[in-house]
Amino acid sequence: MDVETAVAEAFREEWGQVVATLIRITGDWDLAEECAQEAFALALRTWPRDGVPDRPGAWLTTAARNRATDRLRRDAVGAAKLREAALVPDHPALGPAPGPGPDDSGVTDDRLRLIFTCCHPALATEAQVALALRTLAGLSTAEIARAFLVPEATMSQRLVRVKRKIRHARIPYRVPPAHLLPERTAAVLGVLYLTFNEGYSASTGPDLLRPDLAAEALRLARVLAQLMPDEPEALGLLALMLLQHARRATRVDADGVLVPLEEQDRRRWDTTAITEGTRVLEAALRRHRPGPYQIQAAIAACHAIAADASDTDWPQIAGLYGELRKHVPSAIVELNRAIAVGMADGPAAALALLDALPLEGYHLLPATRADFLRRQGRYAEAALWYEKARDLAGTEAERTYLTRRISEVVSVAGDAVRRVGAARPPEEHP
Structure with a gap:
């Protein structure tokens, strides 16, 4: 593997962890991103000479942390933060770096803490999700703007404002105690879902799939479901991710070109993930509190259990999208409903519905x-x-x-x- 490929792979796999660790240590979101970027730039300069390290993530985290140490030491305010945070390696006088450690929730995962911090109720929902996608997934402002269907300049302003608010409001970097989890549930689920979607179907770039990003979102969804075992929407989201991720091997051909659902080789779908996803969905539905993620998981299950594309229960899928739009009244949901109606009732029915959709661009x-x-x-x-x-x-x-x-x-x-x-x-x- 050449160095540029290794750095690109490390960025996809390690960006979120590096940034989350630096935010925990410094409490400064902009500094964390800047030092993470400097660490990846340093890797491009030094790895060709020294070789790709055995643990790229650890190397990058140390390099980024050292950059943060140097930056904070150069000003008096930073020195006070540095003493408080007890920053790290290659500076023996400062002592060892603090580990993640549990908070009130018992969760030690820096990335999940980052999501909950982004999703503080004092922040607007769209700003919460956008910031998490920027810091956790390393998406560019342009990519996030595409996900929200807004101009890049608009998204850039949102990100600046939300970071400023976190700093001024001194929002803590932690998973809140159990009794405060419900007020952040919707936003946290939204962050994980959009992160998964960017991995499942990228908004920009040469590749349709970013399987590492989808897998990371799936891992965090598992942690969240364990943290909130009685929340049916957390289970619904986990089921949805499992059922969609099960199709990952067939979504592009050998040349990396998109393969439509009806043309995919269903024999290559991950039956273990489908079985687990179906089981998790059933557990969620038994709680009798349906929500948008459970409904979407039910739609995914309709596709997953069809032995052949011709066996797909399109009338049921159209009905489920009708239910989904009650929870999520969006043009994207209406587009998917139009597809299902067209597959159930014929192209003319779909075309009539498409005429009314406001999805320019x-x-x-x-x-x-x-x-x-x-x-x-x-x-x-x-x-x-x-x-x-x-x-x-x-x-x-x-x-x-x-x-x-x-x-x-x-x-x-x-x-x-x-x-x-x-x-x-x-x-x-x-």
């Missing part, structure tokens, strides 16, 4: 319209909508898939025109 809307036009045999129109979707798509995997679709429908449309021309009687000339 979201590539899956024209892609969906194109797909149902193709199913209707309206190939020339489908090609135009596939082109629009391709121009809006954020990943190379999706653009390549849409380009293939364009070629297919253009070819079929050309054949249809030629057949019509061959069948037409010759024109009579005076």
